[in-house]
Amino acid sequence: MKQRKIFILFIISIFVSSCTTVLNSPKIDYLTSNYCQPTIEYDYSKLEVFPNKTSNNDSILKANLSQHDILISKAIGIESYLAEYLQIKKDTLKRLVLKQKITDRLILTSIEINALASELDCNGERIDKLANFINDINNKKTRNLTVASVTIGALTTVATVLIKNNNASDIVGVSGGLVSAGLGALTIAPKGKKINLKLERNLLRNIWFNDNSNGAYPNSIWAILNEKQFSNSGKNDLQESIKNRWLQYNFDGKIDAQTEKLFFYDGGIYSADDLSSRANMLNELQATVRSLEQDLKSLSVRLNSI
Secondary structure, eight states: OHHHHHHHHHHHHHHHHTSOOBOOSHHHHHHHSOTTSOSSOOOOGGGGOOOOOOTTHHHHHHHHSOHHHHHHHHHHTOHHHHHHHHHOSSOHHHHHHHHHHHHHHHHHHHHHHHHHHHHHHHHHHHHHHHHHHHHHHHHHHHHHHHHHHHHHHHHHHHHHHHOOOHHHHHHHHHHHHHHHHHHHHHHHSOOOOBEEEEOSSOHHHHHHHTOOTTOOSOHHHHHHHTOGGGSSSSSSOHHHHHHHHHHHHHSTTOOOHHHHHHHHSSEEEEOHHHHHHHHHHHHHHHHHHHHHHHHHHHHHHHHHHO
16 A cells, blocks of 8 residues: 555656746746847938929839839838939939939848848847757656656566565556556657747737837838738738748647737747747748848849949
8 A cells, every 4th residue: 555655646746747847047048038139229210201202203213113113212212312313414413412312221221121130030049049948858858758667667567576465566567557658658748848938029020910110120121011012922012921921831820819929929938839930930031021132132233224
């Protein structure tokens, strides 16, 4: 009877120790703090003050640029500069001034693209490192459970042979079998460790809800992401396309309120799989943002030929 109690307590202790726990350590604290966030808040308000548009801007631009390049020029705020530049033929100095303003805005937009992409890249690496850290802990735990299961099974076999008392031998055999089976079950479906990740600046949220009211994305980039003609299909804009891919490939076509809150609000308790999904989403968004350089290149090449 005493042996039975000991084994039962042992089984309980194993299952209790295997319950999911939230990790807390200096390594976790370092990686859960968003060191990728900009150290200053950018002021885009002055960039929104462009020269007044003239009534014949569209006709002048259409005569010299593709619709794609016209949309880019509007998104980055050089539409009026371009229209005026294209009208001037003899005033070389004024053309040079306008050309410099246009070039400055192209350079600034390129910097904005690279700055946003760098923040996404940094966060993707940070979250991926967290996922790998937790996976390493979970894998080590699984290995330990496997070793313990094999060891318990071997010891139980030996004990049942050595114990001469039939009742005691049966108790040890049954209890040891239960413990070994319990350990084996835990290796099949282990309850992995998790971490608490708070998201003060969640760049995925703007895309998911199509809302940039917090100004996390520069207005020029946000305008491009919300223009259908900048996508290959032309049916959905880039923001919609990204969201649809996330929905299909990360959430199997549907998402519940709890998961939506975890990924697109202020964070919460993440498993290693959740973190891997988040890292993939950040990397995918980064790739899309970097691809906007191709649109700038198209306009730049055309301007140099005018």
